[in-house]
Amino acid sequence: MKFIVIGLGSFGASLAEKLTAQGNEVMGVDNRMEKVNMLKDKITHTICIDATDEAAFMSLPLKNTDTVIVAIGENEGANIMATALCKNHFVKRIISRAINSLHEKVLLAIGVNEIVHPEQETAERWSKKLCLNGLLESFELNDNYSIIEAVVPNKYVGKNLLEIGFREKFNILVLTILKKTEQRNIFGTNRMVATVLQGIPNPKTVIQEGDILALYGSNLDLKDFLK
Numbered sequence: 001m002k003f004i005v006i007g008l009g010s011f012g013a014s015l016a017e018k019l020t021a022q023g024n025e026v027m028g029v030d031n032r033m034e035k036v037n038m039l040k041d042k043i044t045h046t047i048c049i050d051a052t053d054e055a056a057f058m059s060l061p062l063k064n065t066d067t068v069i070v071a072i073g074e075n076e077g078a079n080i081m082a083t084a085l086c087k088n089h090f091v092k093r094i095i096s097r098a099i100n101s102l103h104e105k106v107l108l109a110i111g112v113n114e115i116v117h118p119e120q121e122t123a124e125r126w127s128k129k130l131c132l133n134g135l136l137e138s139f140e141l142n143d144n145y146s147i148i149e150a151v152v153p154n155k156y157v158g159k160n161l162l163e164i165g166f167r168e169k170f171n172i173l174v175l176t177i178l179k180k181t182e183q184r185n186i187f188g189t190n191r192m193v194a195t196v197l198q199g200i201p202n203p204k205t206v207i208q209e210g211d212i213l214a215l216y217g218s219n220l221d222l223k224d225f226l227k
Contacts, residue, residue, distance in 0.1 A: 003027070004060060004068045005043075006051045006082050008035040011097065011118045012071030016043045029060065052081035062089055070096040073118075076103050084110055146219055147175065150226060152211045162203035170225045172217030177201050179211065 001024045005016040008030040016028045020043045027045040030036055036048040049056040051072075062068070068091045072079040076099055083096045087110055095114040098104035107115055121140075137149040156164050166172050176199060207213075215222060 001025070001066045002061075002064060004029060004062075004065050006030075006068065006070045007072035007079070007097070008032075008039055008046075009071065009073055011073060012069070013039055015069065015071060020044055027060070027065075051085070052078050054085060057082070057085045058089070062086075062091055065092070067093040067095060069116075070094070073097055073099060079103070080106055080110070083107060083112055087111055140219075144218055145216070146222060147214065147216050148222055149178070149212050149214055152207050152209075152213055154209075156207050157209045157211075158206065160204050160206045161201060164207070166215075166225075170217070171221045172215050172225060174201055175214040175216055177205065177207075177211050177213060 003016075003019050003024055004027045005012050005019070006029045008016065008028050012028070012030075013035070016026050016039065020026045025045075026043045027047060028036070028039050028043045029047055029049060029051050031048065031050045033048045036046045040046045047060075049059065051057050051060075051070075068086050070079055070083045070086065072082060079097060079099070080103070083094065086094045086096075093114070094112050095116060096107050096112050098107055098115045098117055104115055104117075139147045141147065161174055166174050215225070217225075
């Protein structure tokens, strides 16, 4: 897929790099040459322009782009201007970053429905990790449902999925099981990383110590399980 990321601050730069690493064609846009130079070898294309200037904005390959992400975070006015230009020139898909609730209302008012809150979403994930025992990572699908990675509680070690009764007792699904394996990094030291053990596990799969479960369910049911 083809993406344009406008704003190469911490969030925009990280997103552009990850999209490129996943095999997408990514153009990074920023009005600061130092940001553009820093990323020119890490993402597919970079360009230094002021994306709030319509003449400069029109030089971007908008018609051949699947998604434009307006990732500008330090200047709400510039974010809104760039987003409005995307709307005015009928970009296929627009995702814009909101800094606060008022900013989000303005974006909604100009017709942007896909809005990202990187700071808020990161804070939400960390608050869960700090408050819920065993939670390693979480991804909210909406306000009510999530996919999480969680360490198996000790009392379930040695039991199979049918005996534990994830669906019957907790109303949650086990999507897959991950194992921790030791890998050597570029500095020559070993570290433990999680790798997928299998696809969808069958009811007879036995849980072992250290297993990490990828679970899907309502937020309330997942919290009850982790407690």
